[in-house]
Amino acid sequence: MGNKNFRLKISYDGTRYLGWEHQPGKDTIQGKIEMVLARMIGLEPNQEEFFGDNPPVDVIASGRTDAGVHAKAQVANAVLDTNLSAEEIRDYLNTYLPDDIAVTDVKEVSDRFHARYNAVGKTYQYTCFEGPVKPVFNRKYYTYLDSPVDVDAMQKAAEYLVGEHDFKSFCGNSHMKKSTVRVVDKIEIKRSKGYIYFTFHGTGFLQNMVRILVGTLLEVGAGRMSPSDMPGILEAKDRKVAGPTAPAKGLCLVKVDY
């Protein structure tokens, strides 16, 4: 026996969850995984323990995702006192987790691996659909646009946002005390068969940042803002001058770099 550090890759449909982070009495992805792992290592956990200073199992993700946001490959780590193999842990988790959360991979890693501190980049994808008929089967994974948007204008606006900037205007947490400077090195916007895919890559993102970026770009796409408004919005460092926060359902964390 003895403590081993495991890296987990996790795919989830965030629709019915209050987000990644565990909260007393709420359905969260972290909460579901921690409860299953606690049972796996022989504990009979009660929810309250997980919110003390010394939780029985602590699953640390690359970052929180908001309520309703999805992930194809969230990465987390957990230090576990177990003799089970990585594959056995994966199978145990998938047996007991609800079918909207899947642990796609488990690997034993160095004690030093920390899913949040060691993350050096993240890719998010935001999906919209425009057209007269809303697709049915993936309806929980895109945001519907009532009228067509100008992708070229949005891409032009995006160029102003790429780079190292103070993204305070794009931060959903008005009480944020720490630095709001972030590096976004790619924003790519593609239209295909009625869908519009926004891909963001950066070293890290502030709370709601991708959704506010999308909401602002969609204002440009609809002609209510212009690409050349972007520098002024960054400059203002004021959430109120950026566009609205796009709905959670269109957002998916697709990759975390280490």
Added chain:
Amino acid sequence: MGNKNFRLKISYDGTRYLGWEHQPGKDTIQGKIEMVLARMIGLEPNQEEFFGDNPPVDVIASGRTDAGVHAKAQVANAVLDTNLSAEEIRDYLNTYLPDDIAVTDVKEVSDRFHARYNAVGKTYQYTCFEGPVKPVFNRKYYTYLDSPVDVDAMQKAAEYLVGEHDFKSFCGNSHMKKSTVRVVDKIEIKRSKGYIYFTFHGTGFLQNMVRILVGTLLEVGAGRMSPSDMPGILEAKDRKVAGPTAPAKGLCLVKVDY
């Protein structure tokens, strides 16, 4: 004004429905569409009227789909006393239908067009997944297989089933009085990235027939039946000798030919 005949193409996620066919007090796809159309033409329908001899709106599909079965392009027709254009009808329907039903196309057609009598062929797809980790996002549209199956053996078995046969052994309705002879001209089974796709094309299918065919082929895939058992199963004309009925969630009506 005056009665016009409209052809509807309909996409639906059948998960929460008791199937296509309207039933008093139940959620069905036909029921939802008929209620919206009735309101569209100015009626204030109560559910009971739809089950009398002279329903206010009668939406006739190419065929019923069972509870939980999906459709990418079900075809139906409805005779409506309206001045609205086909596009206006489509948009009205999509505005008031729930988001798991979409009318993808509406077209005014000849009075003689009848979605059931004029259908000359149908394509169904059945989707399975095999692998240690169940995919999350499309989880309502495939059936999970606990262990790998032999696709070559299933394809061999399928060859015995292609053609004109009495499919009584594959009919879910034991009280079926009419002919159970049908022509299935294609059964194709493909494996791709953990998924197994069964595609069936035929002139028509009996109740549960595709699901019983899949359930039987999966018995072959698992080694519990052999391809050469197929002729005997057809011969027996007895539901009990075929395999189990595969779950509804994996089945989707993808095309109707006219």
